[in-house]
Amino acid sequence: MFTSFLLQLLLFSVSLIPNSSAQSAHDTVTDPTKRAEYAFTTLQTWYNASTGIWDSTGWWNSANIMTMVGNLAKTEPKNQRLQKLAARIFANTVMQAPAKNPQPGIENEASRGQDVNKTFALSNRTDPEDWLDGFYDDDLWWALAWINAYDITSNPKYLHLAEGIFAAVTKAWPTRCGNGGIFWSWEEEYMNAIANELFMSTAAHLANRMDEEDRKKEYVAWAERTLDWFLSSGMINERGTINDGLTEDCENNDRTTWSYNQGVILGALVQLNKATPNPTYLALAACIAKAAIIELSDVDGVIHDICEPECGGDGTQFKGIFIRNLQILHEAAPDDAYAEVININAESIWVNDRDGNAFSVNWAGPFVRPANASTQSSAMDALVAAIAVH
Numbered sequence: 600m601f602t603s604f605l606l607q608l609l610l611f612s613v614s615l616i617p618n619s620s621a622q623s624a625h626d627t628v629t630d631p632t633k634r635a636e637y638a639f640t641t642l643q644t645w646y647n648a649s650t651g652i653w654d655s656t657g658w659w660n661s662a663n664i665m666t667m668v669g670n671l672a673k674t675e676p677k678n679q680r681l682q683k684l685a686a687r688i689f690a691n692t693v694m695q696a697p698a699k700n701p702q703p704g705i706e707n708e709a710s711r712g713q714d715v716n717k718t719f720a721l722s723n724r725t726d727p728e729d730w731l732d733g734f735y736d737d738d739l740w741w742a743l744a745w746i747n748a749y750d751i752t753s754n755p756k757y758l759h760l761a762e763g764i765f766a767a768v769t770k771a772w773p774t775r776c777g778n779g780g781i782f783w784s785w786e787e788e789y790m791n792a793i794a795n796e797l798f799m800s801t802a803a804h805l806a807n808r809m810d811e812e813d814r815k816k817e818y819v820a821w822a823e824r825t826l827d828w829f830l831s832s833g834m835i836n837e838r839g840t841i842n843d844g845l846t847e848d849c850e851n852n853d854r855t856t857w858s859y860n861q862g863v864i865l866g867a868l869v870q871l872n873k874a875t876p877n878p879t880y881l882a883l884a885a886c887i888a889k890a891a892i893i894e895l896s897d898v899d900g901v902i903h904d905i906c907e908p909e910c911g912g913d914g915t916q917f918k919g920i921f922i923r924n925l926q927i928l929h930e931a932a933p934d935d936a937y938a939e940v941i942n943i944n945a946e947s948i949w950v951n952d953r954d955g956n957a958f959s960v961n962w963a964g965p966f967v968r969p970a971n972a973s974t975q976s977s978a979m980d981a982l983v984a985a986i987a988v989h
């Protein structure tokens with residue numbers, strides 16, 4: 600036990616800042632890269648080498664944490680320690696995490712009701728089935744995380760995994776609404792925004808990573824088909840923001856406009872525009888981004904979800920996903936308004952919502968005890984986004 604603890608420290612903890620990794624950060628740290636690295640030291644205290652996911656948070660959250668870690672690594676391509684650490688995390692998670700899948704086999708009729716062989720799941724292989732838990736949004740968070748891991752490592756195994764997950768989720772198409780879209784889960788009841796935005800985003804990301812023109816076209820077609828369905832579904836309201844999903848009668852259900860639902864679609868449209876340029880894609884992204892900023896910001900420009908400070912296991916992750924994707928839009932179609940939102944939020948997190956190197960749920964503060972890997976990584980999405988716009 601002691602040995603494995605040491606091994607974990609050695610392999611997965613962060614000492615990116617020479618001579619100071621053990622110290623806590625303070626208000627005077629202004630360099631965005633240093634801020635993110637300090638935050639990373641605390642995040643990695645939750646990384647569990649034997650499960651491949653982060654303690655104190657859930658399955659789908661860990662996919663998002665992995666994406667954030669990848670994005671941090673992308674900001675510092677010459678930092679060898681960071682590159683190696685990120686690669687080690689991907690390599691460990693791909694082997695260990697399948698055993699933590701909360702509902703393994705549920706999407707596969709044949710294996711429903713059977714015990715899943717955990718020994719097999721722990722072997723050195725990559726099987727898309729391992730990453731399916733019955734919730735198609737969860738599946739696709741992992742697909743996006745593995746695409747990011749592929750970008751950083753160039754390991755084709757990760758790309759194949761993402762392709763396999765996407766292929767598995769196509770079975771959820773179409774829903775009973777408008778003869779398109781995917782359901783939220785294997786129960787085939789609810790049609791929601793997040794699963795469909797992720798489906799579009801994964802297809803568009805994959806399109807940009809295919810060598811063969813035919814494969815690329817297939818993914819572009821899926822992304823465009825999903826966008827068309829999404830636009831006609833009524834999920835975008837009259838204010839220009841996106842509600843949670845559809846009613847039984849296939850109409851906008853007027854439920855919460857969660858921040859992440861205003862975010863994932865931005866990254867999807869940027870990737871789709873890259874695969875098949877069309878000015879309407881970035882124009883639509885700008886409309887949604889601006890409507891969301893108006894709707895979700897407080898008077899100081901800090902983004903909120905209405906669940907704060909009791910956001911539970913899921914809601915804590917949302918705001919980081921919005922900022923992460925806003926930065927992607929800013930990179931493709933720069934706008935001072937986006938840079939301002941990113942900087943204001945990163946600054947507020949650092950100054951108002953920090954305890955040592957830990958960050959909590961309300962970015963305007965005060966710090967809510969205890970922080971966990973979800974609040975930490977979500978805040979880090981903003982800290983990492985701020986590196987790029989600095």
Ligand SMILES: *[C@@H]1O[C@H](CO)[C@@H](O)[C@H](O)[C@H]1NC(C)=O
Pocket residue numbers: 647648649650654
């Ligand atoms: C890691 O996860 C395992 C399995 O859930 C658990 O027993 C252990 O306490 C966790 N933490 C560490 C530091 O190993």
Ligand SMILES: *[C@@H]1O[C@H](CO)[C@@H](O)[C@H](O)[C@H]1NC(C)=O
Pocket residue numbers: 716717718719722
């Ligand atoms: C589980 O999978 C492992 C590895 O393939 C195999 O050796 C073992 O016999 C399997 N166990 C069961 C109960 O099927």
Ligand SMILES: *[C@@H]1O[C@H](CO)[C@@H](O)[C@H](O)[C@H]1NC(C)=O
Pocket residue numbers: 723
């Ligand atoms: C897993 O398989 C890959 C090849 O696909 C190999 O390079 C790697 O060393 C293997 N890892 C382990 C722990 O067996």
Ligand SMILES: *[C@@H]1O[C@H](CO)[C@@H](O)[C@H](O)[C@H]1NC(C)=O
Pocket residue numbers: 655656657908909910911912915959960967968969970971973974
């Ligand atoms: C993480 O922290 C948030 C905010 O304090 C809390 O609502 C959530 O339940 C915590 N997550 C877990 C898994 O305990």
